[in-house]
Amino acid sequence: MAVNIQVSTTPNEHAMKFTIDRQAIESGHKTYANAEEAEESTVAKALFGLEGVASVFLMADFITVTKKPEAKWDNLQPSAVEAIQASFD
Numbered sequence: 001m002a003v004n005i006q007v008s009t010t011p012n013e014h015a016m017k018f019t020i021d022r023q024a025i026e027s028g029h030k031t032y033a034n035a036e037e038a039e040e041s042t043v044a045k046a047l048f049g050l051e052g053v054a055s056v057f058l059m060a061d062f063i064t065v066t067k068k069p070e071a072k073w074d075n076l077q078p079s080a081v082e083a084i085q086a087s088f089d
Helices: 042-048 073-087
Strands: 005-009 015-020 030-032 053-058 062-067
Touching: 005 073, 015 073, 030 042, 042 053, 042 062, 042 073, 062 073
Parallel strands: none
Antiparallel strands: 005 015, 015 062, 030 053, 053 062
């Protein structure tokens, strides 16, 4: 069954919140600043595979992706949704 994803903006123009109907992390929260740190998380690793991702923040029911200032959400948002969906398949 495909993961349900709801995308919303945040007060930070460089960050978007992806609310999911799955558990992204068992408890607490985790912030990844680069792909090397994200090796332990399938979804964070997939997001760092996208050009323009600066950091990934995980909570149980949502993921916040922060982009590099030069990246455009028009390109990055659909790719991030695909990467999140693929991580939970």
